[in-house]
Amino acid sequence: MWSFQNPVKIIFGPDEFYNLDKIIAGRKYGLITYPNSPFNELAQKLQKSAGTPTLVINNVAPNPDYELLRRQTETLKNHLDKTDVLVALGGGSVIDTAKVLSFSRGDFSIVTEFLEKRKQQPLDKLELPIIAIPTTSGTGSEVTRWATVWNRQTSKKYSLDHPNLFPSFAVIDPTLMIAKSKELTLVTALDALSHSMESIWNKNANPLSTKYAIEASRKILKYLPLLIQDLSSIHLRTELAEASLLAGLAFSNTKTALAHNLSYPMTLRWGIEHGIACSFTLPLIMRSVKNIESEQKLALEAIFETDLQNGSKKLEKFLTNLGISIDYNDYGISHEEFLNITEGAFLGERGKNFFGRKEDFIYELNKEKA
Numbered sequence: 001m002w003s004f005q006n007p008v009k010i011i012f013g014p015d016e017f018y019n020l021d022k023i024i025a026g027r028k029y030g031l032i033t034y035p036n037s038p039f040n041e042l043a044q045k046l047q048k049s050a051g052t053p054t055l056v057i058n059n060v061a062p063n064p065d066y067e068l069l070r071r072q073t074e075t076l077k078n079h080l081d082k083t084d085v086l087v088a089l090g091g092g093s094v095i096d097t098a099k100v101l102s103f104s105r106g107d108f109s110i111v112t113e114f115l116e117k118r119k120q121q122p123l124d125k126l127e128l129p130i131i132a133i134p135t136t137s138g139t140g141s142e143v144t145r146w147a148t149v150w151n152r153q154t155s156k157k158y159s160l161d162h163p164n165l166f167p168s169f170a171v172i173d174p175t176l177m178i179a180k181s182k183e184l185t186l187v188t189a190l191d192a193l194s195h196s197m198e199s200i201w202n203k204n205a206n207p208l209s210t211k212y213a214i215e216a217s218r219k220i221l222k223y224l225p226l227l228i229q230d231l232s233s234i235h236l237r238t239e240l241a242e243a244s245l246l247a248g249l250a251f252s253n254t255k256t257a258l259a260h261n262l263s264y265p266m267t268l269r270w271g272i273e274h275g276i277a278c279s280f281t282l283p284l285i286m287r288s289v290k291n292i293e294s295e296q297k298l299a300l301e302a303i304f305e306t307d308l309q310n311g312s313k314k315l316e317k318f319l320t321n322l323g324i325s326i327d328y329n330d331y332g333i334s335h336e337e338f339l340n341i342t343e344g345a346f347l348g349e350r351g352k353n354f355f356g357r358k359e360d361f362i363y364e365l366n367k368e369k370a
Helices: 016-024 039-050 066-077 092-104 108-117 182-198 208-228 234-251 256-272 282-290 294-303 308-321 335-347 347-354 359-367
Strands: 008-012 028-033 055-057 086-090 130-134 147-150 155-163 169-172
Touching: 008 016, 008 182, 008 234, 016 039, 016 086, 016 130, 028 039, 028 092, 039 086, 055 282, 066 092, 066 108, 066 147, 086 092, 086 335, 092 108, 092 130, 092 147, 092 155, 108 155, 155 256, 169 234, 182 208, 182 234, 182 256, 182 282, 208 234, 208 294, 208 308, 256 282, 256 335, 256 347, 282 308, 294 308, 335 347, 335 359
Parallel strands: 008 169, 028 055, 028 086, 086 130, 130 169
Antiparallel strands: 147 155
């Protein structure tokens, strides 16, 4: 028996951003976005069609952190009674911020109590429903029920996870992604690749999530190298946007697994960009499950059209051709430090989703360094 749930209404297509006023439908809306161009220009265009927002929070930073989220929650508190819906325009950090704000109901202690003490608060529905408009092809947050929250003061990463945190609408407009830089395009797409593959070698995988994941992985492997060479191609942007969406749908029902748990301390301590930190270990993880007979193994082989040993070599070549090193030493991490990261990763929630064995992973790890 298996089940799949995703309640988000998805609207996909070029220039769909310009139909947002129909979704807002006269409601008083708060805008959550970034402080710089092109988001200022997009905010002005939205204002012309949907009216002036009752609230603007445009100081979102990458990897939403306690300190900033607390200040943003205070801003929301003063506008809560005159806001009906939140419009999250930006990357995963913007959408995650909107989820935290809606969950908080203007009181950040509600969030911290839930994250740190798992103290449940009644939440039959979001205080403020969310319309998510991603401007990158990566996080999939527009179709998931969680938000990543960081506390840099204590060097901890949390996942705000609740079944009612799904946005109401996800509007995916590939034209909003055309202006994105090569670096941002690369790291967000690699995050999506990790989402798709992590949802396959996952104890929570099901036939539908796996189908989404296979297609997402194939698209990223095929189209990302082309897009890096032609950043203004609407066709290639559309393919990557669809791949990211499919990956998001896949892991919306499985969560991530080992690669993400490995990545968090590497981002916190070594400052490695999330999309790189969660993707450069994928070939190693693939090799560690090569002897495990399962439906998941067949799915991974379907992506690369070969066995996992050769598939991992194809993936290594894909990453290195994009300028991504697969050697943790190149990021300033020693072998001993990586072994410590591994021990912690297998103990974490996401690590426990992984269907492989720690001893196989460490065997492959040590074999590489022999």
